[in-house]
Amino acid sequence: MLSVQLSSALAVGLIDAVGPAGTAWLRLSMGAVIFVAIARPPLRSLRRPEVPWILVLGVATGLMTVFFLAAIERIPLGTAVAVEFLGPLAVAAWRAHARSALAWPALAVVGVVLMTRPWTGEINTAGLAFAGLAGVGWATYILLTQRIGDRYAGTTGLSLTIPVAALTAAVAGIPQAHGHLSGQVLLTALGLALLMPVLPFVCEMVALRHMTPTAFGTLMALEPAFGVLLGAMVLHQTPAAFQLVGIALVVAAGAGAQRVGRRTPTDEPVVGSPPIAIGKEPTELVTRTTS
Known part of the structure; x- marks a missing residue:
């Protein structure tokens, strides 16, 4: 989590140089090269019905990355992470098939309200909208990863989806980054890719x-708490007391939702590295390989 949020905080400087889409394109491209190098894409093992799902997952991953970076360009990192976090919380609540599970996303919404403090009249609508779209992308990522990840484990799956994500971000990323590329920019993008998603x-x-x-x-x-911490340490985005309470509510909601969100594991044969989870069911609040 420290590496993820440090990458996000440090990405703000690159966003100033090549824009959010340009940053997403560079970081995803660097990550794609690394994953393809360490885990050759199992193209011969691909089944035709799986190809559309892999493509959709890659596109969703690319859009999620662009939206999240566009959000942190406009609003504090901790707030963006908290809003985006509503996506996986909604998935966990939906998986529970119980009305009581909706209390956790509702608690998180209260926390987000405390973090954004709409009563101050200083809401950045565009930033919150981009963070919300990133949350939708994260929820989509979870659902699609469960379908693809059940068959393509570890770096094998990433070697298939991250290149597609990079191509998706390239549509807006190349025009944004054009004329602003340099050795320093490329080296920074490589460092960010190592921080997220490789490490x-x-x-x-x-x-x-x-x-x-x-x-x-x-x-x-x-x-989300790590987002607030790195936002304060790296970007000097000091949260107010209300915002600290808000992030505590979001964290509590995330922990509570994890206790109720479940899915049935599959017996689908796995391509690539063997499964690494030691419990009976995979976690709902998965790490993102992009944002």
Whole structure:
């Protein structure tokens, strides 16, 4: 989580140089090269019905990245992460098939309201809208990853989807970055790609070998708090007291939702590295390989 949010905080400087779409394109492209190099895409193992799902997942991943970076260009990092976090919370509540589970997204909404403080009249509508779209993208990412990830494990799946995400971001990213590329910009993008998604994915694999998915997902609920922390340390975005209460509510909602969101595991044969989760069911609040 530290690596994810540090990458987001440091990306703000690159956004100033090449724009949010340009930053997304560069970081995803660097990540795609790395994942293709370490895990060759299993093109021969692809089934024709799976191709559309892989393409849709890649496009959703690319759009999620662009939207999130567009959000942090306009609003504080912690607020953007909290709003985006509503996406996976909604998925977890929906998976529970119980009305009581809706209390967790509702609690998170209260937390987001405290963080945005609409009564001050200083709401950045565009920033919140982009963060909301990123949340929709995160929810879509979870649902599609469960379909694709059940068959293509580990870096194998990423070697298929991240290149598609990079091509998706390139549509708006190349025009934004055109004329602004330099050795320093490319080196910065490589560093950001190592921070996210490469390092977090490795950490995730190690963590899931030593803990249950439920415990992992509960700890992942702390990600909005990490967003606030890195926003304060790197970007000097000091939260007010109301905002600290708000982020605490979002974190509590994430931990609570993880206890009720479940899905049935599949017996689909896995291509690539073996599954790493040691519990019976995968976590709902998965790490993102992009934002």
